[in-house]
Amino acid sequence: MTYLPAVPRTTTGPLFADTGLKLGVFGLNVTSAGAVTASPERHEIDWDQNVRLVRMAEDAGFEAAIPFSRWRGFEGRTNPWGNSFDPYTWAAALAALTSRITLFATSHCLTVSPVMAAKQIATIDAVSGGRIGLNVVAGWFAKELRMFGVETLDHDARYGYSEEWLDIVLRLWEGGEDFDFTGKWLTVESGYSRPAPIRQPHPPIMNAAFSSRGHQLAARYADLSFVSALDAASARKKVGEIREVAEGFGREQSVWIAASVVCAETDQEAQEMVRRWSEVDADEVAVRNAIEWTMGGAHMPEEQHRQLAKAVASTMAGYPLVGTPERIAAQLADLQASGVDGVALTWMNYETGIPRFIDEVLPILEREGVRQPVGSTR
Ligand SMILES: Cc1cc2nc3c(=O)[nH]c(=O)nc-3n(C[C@H](O)[C@H](O)[C@H](O)COP(=O)(O)O)c2cc1C
Secondary structure, three states, X not given: OOOOOOOOOOOOOOOOOOOEOEEEEEOOOEOOOOOOEOOOOOOOOOHHHHHHHHHHHHHHOOOEEEOOOOOOOOOOOOOOOOOEOOHHHHHHHHHHHOOOOEEEEEEEHHHOOHHHHHHHHHHHHXXXXXXXXXXXXXXXXXXXXXXXXXXXXXXXHHHHHHHHHHHHHHHHHHOOOOEEEEOOOOEEEEEOOOOOOXXXXXXXXXEEOOOHHHHHHHHXXXXXXXXXXXXXXXXXXXXXXXXXXXXXXXXXXXXXXXXXXXXXXXXXXXXXXXXXXXXXXXXXXXXHHHHHHHOOHHHOOHHHHHHHHHHHHHHOOOEEEEEOHHHHHHHHHHHHHOOOOEEEEEEOOHHHHHHHHHHHHHHHHHHOOOEOOOOOOO
């Protein structure tokens, strides 16, 4: 049985307000999230630091904090992504320590029961006063999914599974009569979950994916599509394609892009940082594992593999925002002009990167009208 609601949409609140390009902090909960490098400055996680930096971003007006969902690392010398905080409990604790920013829980559908997920999100929704979002990922790292003992489904089957999972979550959030659900993969007997989230019609749903099958799921279920692109032209193309698919379902779609900031006084200095992290401080084994385990690197032409390795080591293959504050602000303005609604940012070192972005890039974005200053709409 497939539950086919009119798919209610969550389109109100600061995430969707008409205030220009939205900003998110992405991946703060995972070591080396923004760059797979052995640089001694690479990102290490600790709880007090996570709280401090999310609060700093909130005070500066960032609309969202989005964790990775990560359960093991890419080994090599430094095991990047090897230490991570669980996204649901991370978001719950931060919900109690913040007041305005939207926190997302990034969730692999295969690793958590939809009944548990619906309840956890409803609980964090209550704790946060309606500031939790659910970022659904189908998963791509077989070794980590196998730890859960879940059946390894092929790519499209993972999306079929995820759609059933979302059917159940949405139905539970309605808080209505008990219901039975019998799908191809999932079964629920007398489904029940109360209280319903306070955020109506439901907490915002995001989906992060690269493929058109992923964008199909996002078009039907998600309020925000979270994507990846390496240049402005491909970002524009992707935004157009996603909006077209969503229109096919009679829906609009906010599109967010993952981007990585490498900011310096000169463009040359920023490029030199990229070179250092990807060549001098390279963790070659970890980079190779990242590409082969999650990006199908084994079948890639050599030159593409080499380019990707450089990107993974310096910007984790996010949209590269590399250069002076002025250049980065101009790139963000271009992304906005391409139809991108929000950017979720990573840094090689969040501790130094976030304050620098706030002090040097954000004022340009506000001055140029790319986004409105904090407090202007609240
Ligand atoms: C911007 C972005 C963020 C992602 N974040 C995660 C994550 O935190 N954890 C994870 O396991 N996968 C993450 N993924 C990968 C998705 O799980 C993966 O893209 C998907 O399952 C593979 O399907 P696809 O071919 O549709 O991309 C992310 C993907 C994108 C584009």
